[in-house]
Amino acid sequence: MLGFLLRRLSQSVILLFLVSLIGFAALTLAPGGPLSQYALTPGMSQQALDRLAEQMGLNRPLPVQYWDWLTHLLRGDWGRSYRDGQPVLTVIFSHVPATLLLMVTSTLLAVSIGAWVGVKSAVKRYSLFDDVATMASMIALSIPTFWFGLVAIYIFALKLQWFPAGNMYTVGDGSFTDVLHHLVLPVMVLTFVDVAVWSRYMRSATLETINQDFVKTARAKGLSPRRVLLRHVVGNALLPMIALAGMQLPMILGGALVAETVFTWPGMGRLFLDSLGYSDYPVVMGLLIFSAIMVLIGNLAADVITAMVDPRIRPA
Amino acid sequence: MSATSVLNPDVGGLRWWHNRTLRRFMRHKMACAGLILIVLMVLACAFGPLLLPFDDLHIDLRNRFAPPLTGWHLLGTDPLGRDTLARVLMAGRISLLVGFFAMLLSIAFGATIGIVAGYYGGRTGSVLMRIVDAFLSFPSVFLLLALAAFLKPSPMMITVIIAITSWMEVARIVETEVRSLREREFILAAKMLGLSGRWIMFRELLPNVIGPIIVAATLTVARAILLEAYISFLGYGIQPPLPSWGNMLNGAQQYLVRAPWLALAPGLAITLAVTCFNCIGDGLRDALDRRSQH
Numbered sequence: 369m370l371g372f373l374l375r376r377l378s379q380s381v382i383l384l385f386l387v388s389l390i391g392f393a394a395l396t397l398a399p400g401g402p403l404s405q406y407a408l409t410p411g412m413s414q415q416a417l418d419r420l421a422e423q424m425g426l427n428r429p430l431p432v433q434y435w436d437w438l439t440h441l442l443r444g445d446w447g448r449s450y451r452d453g454q455p456v457l458t459v460i461f462s463h464v465p466a467t468l469l470l471m472v473t474s475t476l477l478a479v480s481i482g483a484w485v486g487v488k489s490a491v492k493r494y495s496l497f498d499d500v501a502t503m504a505s506m507i508a509l510s511i512p513t514f515w516f517g518l519v520a521i522y523i524f525a526l527k528l529q530w531f532p533a534g535n536m537y538t539v540g541d542g543s544f545t546d547v548l549h550h551l552v553l554p555v556m557v558l559t560f561v562d563v564a565v566w567s568r569y570m571r572s573a574t575l576e577t578i579n580q581d582f583v584k585t586a587r588a589k590g591l592s593p594r595r596v597l598l599r600h601v602v603g604n605a606l607l608p609m610i611a612l613a614g615m616q617l618p619m620i621l622g623g624a625l626v627a628e629t630v631f632t633w634p635g636m637g638r639l640f641l642d643s644l645g646y647s648d649y650p651v652v653m654g655l656l657i658f659s660a661i662m663v664l665i666g667n668l669a670a671d672v673i674t675a676m677v678d679p680r681i682r683p684a
Numbered sequence: 685m686s687a688t689s690v691l692n693p694d695v696g697g698l699r700w701w702h703n704r705t706l707r708r709f710m711r712h713k714m715a716c717a718g719l720i721l722i723v724l725m726v727l728a729c730a731f732g733p734l735l736l737p738f739d740d741l742h743i744d745l746r747n748r749f750a751p752p753l754t755g756w757h758l759l760g761t762d763p764l765g766r767d768t769l770a771r772v773l774m775a776g777r778i779s780l781l782v783g784f785f786a787m788l789l790s791i792a793f794g795a796t797i798g799i800v801a802g803y804y805g806g807r808t809g810s811v812l813m814r815i816v817d818a819f820l821s822f823p824s825v826f827l828l829l830a831l832a833a834f835l836k837p838s839p840m841m842i843t844v845i846i847a848i849t850s851w852m853e854v855a856r857i858v859e860t861e862v863r864s865l866r867e868r869e870f871i872l873a874a875k876m877l878g879l880s881g882r883w884i885m886f887r888e889l890l891p892n893v894i895g896p897i898i899v900a901a902t903l904t905v906a907r908a909i910l911l912e913a914y915i916s917f918l919g920y921g922i923q924p925p926l927p928s929w930g931n932m933l934n935g936a937q938q939y940l941v942r943a944p945w946l947a948l949a950p951g952l953a954i955t956l957a958v959t960c961f962n963c964i965g966d967g968l969r970d971a972l973d974r975r976s977q978h
Contacts, residue, residue, distance in 0.1 A: 379814075386818035394827070397834045506714070506966070510906065510958035512913050515933060515951035522940050522947070622823040626914065640826060641918065644833045652830055660821040667821075 369675070376671055380664050387660040388441065392434050395653050441657070447650035451643070456654035460636065466536055467635030469547075471624045474555045478562030479609065485563065486570025487602055490578065501571075505564030513623055517557045517630035524553055534632035554631040558623050565619070569612055573605035580604075607678050614670025617663050705895075708971040715967020718960035725957060729776035738767035740774040740927060752945050760945045762935065772949050775927035779909055780957065782839055782922070786846035786908035791901045794851035798858025799885045799893070803866060813859060816852045824849040828911060832920040842921050846908050854900040861893045895972040902965035906958045913954050929954045 421427055428436075440446070446456035489498040525533035531553045532538070537546050577583060578601055586596045613620075625637030632638060636655055643651040709715060733740060743764045752760040752768075759768035801812035819827075831845045865871060866889075874884045909929075915921035916930025917937075924931055929950040936946035 382814060383818050383821060386814060387821055390818060390822070394830055394834070397831065503714075506962060507955070507959055510910075510962050511955045512910055512917075512951065512958075514914055514917055515947070515954065518933070518937065518940065518947055519951070522944055526941055618820060618823045622825045625823060625825055629918065637825075640829065644829060644920070652833075656822060656826055656830060659823050659826055660818075663821045663823070 372675060373672065376668060380668050383664055384661065387664070388438055388657065389434075391653055391657045391660075392437060394656065395437075395649065396430070446654045446657075449643075449651050450648045451646050451651070456650050459639070459651055460654055460658050463634065463636045463639045466633060467621075467624055467628065467637065469551070470554055470558065470627065470633060470635060471620055473551060474558035474562060474624070475613070475620055477555065477559045479566050479613075481559065482563045482566025483570050483602070483606065483609070485567035487574050487597070487605070489567065489571045490574035491597065493575070498571075501567060505568055508561050508564035511561070513557060513561055513626045514630045516560070517554070517627055520553050520557050521630070534630075536634050554627045554633055557630075558627050561623060562620065565616065566609070569609065570605060573608055574601055577601050577605045607674065610677065611670050611674045614667040617666040617670075621659060621663065705968075705971045709967050712967035712970055714963045715970075718963030718967070722957065722960040722964070725776065725953075725960070726780060729773050729780060732773040733770055733777075736767065736770050736773070738770045740766065740770040741925065742766060742770075751943075759949050760943065762943070762946055763939060768946060768949050771927050771932060772929070772953055775929050775932055775950060776953060776957075778839060778922055778926060778928045779912055779930070779954070782843050782846070782912045782928070783905045783909035783957075786843045786850065786912070787901055787904040789844065789847035790851035790904055790908075791854055791897060793847065794854035794900075795858050795890075795893075795897050797851070798855040799862050799889055801855070802859040802862025803881065803885050803889060805863065805866070809859070809863075813856075816855050816859075819849075819852050822849075824911070825914065828915055829918065829920055832915050837920060837923055839922055839926070842912060842915070846911050850904055850907055850911070854897065854904065857896050857900055858893050861896055862889050865889060865892055895968075899965055899969045899972060902961055902968060906961035906965065909954060909958055909961070 444457060446460075448455055449459050452459075485501050489501045492498055521533045524530050532550050533553075534550075536550050537543075538550075583596060583600050586600045587593070591600075624635065625640065627633065628635045628637030629641050636659065640652065640655045642648075643655070743766060744761070747761050748763055752758060759772065761767055762771070797812055797816065801809040801816075828845060828849045831848065832842065835841050835845065871884060871888060874888050879888075912921055912928065913930035913933070916928045917933045919931070919934055922928035922931055924935070932950040933947055936943070936950070939946055
């Protein structure tokens, strides 16, 4: 187990290095690079700009600059936001909880509903329920999340006025029920899309498990069909879902980010878009790297948990 | 280049593909419906604007915010009095073309990486696949938006950027397939004949993985259309006056109460096109899957 952990960990470190390379490459594509904020300052001459570039070390060779950037990154110095001068990590961390709230709530809901729909579709294969679920998930996977969000806002916020159209809380309120009230629409939209993914996986996992020998044995022993289904089939079909949750993490995160932009939810997605609008590149780059790290940690956790729960794939 | 593998007649070649696969695809109702609808949609976008009485750029301020079915404005008009149907069809040209070419680029790149990584394996293979993993670690919307904001947003550039963020899946699929084919007799035979690596990869291996590539290609079109719509919706994609389904939604957002049809038409168009491609991809996967021979 320790060997597996170490091997998996070193893989993540290599990936992190590659991620930082891609991030740095994207950064150098930014118009004007780190100087763009000064270039907009009135009365800034080309000579002054050149001097700044010299001071910031921008005319050194790219590998040197990259190494410099990377070591700062590792020391936790991610630069400062152009907008308010705060350290990038502080800015990002203040937006993480909102995104996590959105992601965790919708994923928990989506996994539970998706597991139920998937198992039922598999048990009653080719029934009306299965057909409707297949069709619905096909549409859910194809509908643009942001447009679906707009439709939800139009129906539930503008016409029926049941829920607020955006933001996380009313200014001056912010109580638990207030946040919950604001949470309903974005979570509803995200859950609808995610249920489609989970129910498809659960359906095929259940179908694969249902015909295996140990299930037949359990039935032959005379266990009630319900008990066989719950303990033997669903238990085993749920296992790959943990690893899948890790693999789906970029998608879940991406979905939350898209929903945030429509519902003006004050999380990382909103911050990313605002920072792009202000050409606040340190925050933009910070968010790119930070979200990739989140995904890598999630993948790692999913792999480790799967290995701990499932003795069959635990490496020697 | 002919797509037949010389040395592996049992799996290789499009002739095999035509017979059994086509028949099985035709039995997949949703896939067939998707194929028919997408053909109709492409035809409508290609020729529809020529048949309509309105030009998509014709501004008519006396007819602003006309609701659907006002005279010949079947889908109503926008804040400048432009015909929504004409604009949806013109936008479809852009959105579908961007989706299609982004797919071509990402499939060409991803499949090449996948074949090379799978065939050579070892260090080359693992380095290439780690790069794929690294790209997959970014939420693609972030990478896409950052690149779109940094680079000049022309339709061509948008296509390239979408391809940059969607080539990884196909690379993974192809790599897995090629790795399992690498030890097969026909590849060993090719090696013994002294054929070059390039010949083996693109004349022997490629035809044998064409099925999964076609499935991935169909799903990638769907994904590319969604991505283009999203970044255009946020204002970083296709720039007006060039219409795309995404930037039409951007414009419609602020008139949600006054003119909801402006948001309805492009959104439904995206959903329809993407659903069709996803259904076709699903049908192709079932038809090409050698395990599910029912």
